[in-house]
Amino acid sequence: MADIALAHADARRTAPLPGAVDRRIEKSAPLTRFVLRLPEESLTAAGAALGLDFTAPINRAVTSGDRTALRLGPDEWLVLAPATDAAIPGGLAAGLAGRLFSLVDVSHRQTGIRLAGPHAAAMINAVCPLDLGLAAFPVGMATRTIFAKADIVLWRTSPASFHLEIWRSFAPYVAALLHEIGREYPD
């Protein structure tokens, strides 16, 4: 889906040179994604089952190996893992036997975009009012927010790079808008 979304965005954008592609914006590798809801008393058991620290504070990302959990709400996580990782539902069911949890596979609901470069924060801030200064939004912070008219999950992976999780029907809109904004911030 990301292929279609970004190809579509490429077709529509106005490039300074025909055929030029903004190399700062690229689709992420295929991911498997879950929305995980956990009550307080299940945090450590779930962490042991998936190898992730679910006790990290809200709006933080915790990464262990290939798996990442973004704590988007007090009891809500977005779990990202490579598309080949099929062990999450089984592992969680075994580790949380008899406990309450909710796990929804949203792999095909969303698509990921990676944005990198010295102007990455400024490009997002063109249409997102969140404070993206390193003091207010440090590396490893992740939150749901609003990007122009699209709801996105924004995750800072380094001081100058971000991972955006976008509902797939919004992906052409977000990608095209990022290309358009990128014209203001030449490399």
Next chain:
Amino acid sequence: MLLIPCPYCGERPEIEFSYGGEAHVVRAPANATDAEWTAFLYQRSNARGSYAERWRHAHGCGRFFNARRNTVTDFFEQTYKIGEVPA
């Protein structure tokens, strides 16, 4: 832009939030009269000044919370989680 302090996420821009009407409206009992149901469903205090409201951090943590906002100045006096008693 107005910053609203979400009790879970901290200060966030206003456009991430949606409004949820007056807070602490107690549901009418099942055997309530028509007048009591009307009051519960439709009648709000609509105060001029300090007003208890529900807000939802819709494009953020997604949670409802309560706020006390001055409807004249638009100043958020305090925000607190659902179920908490305001200070």
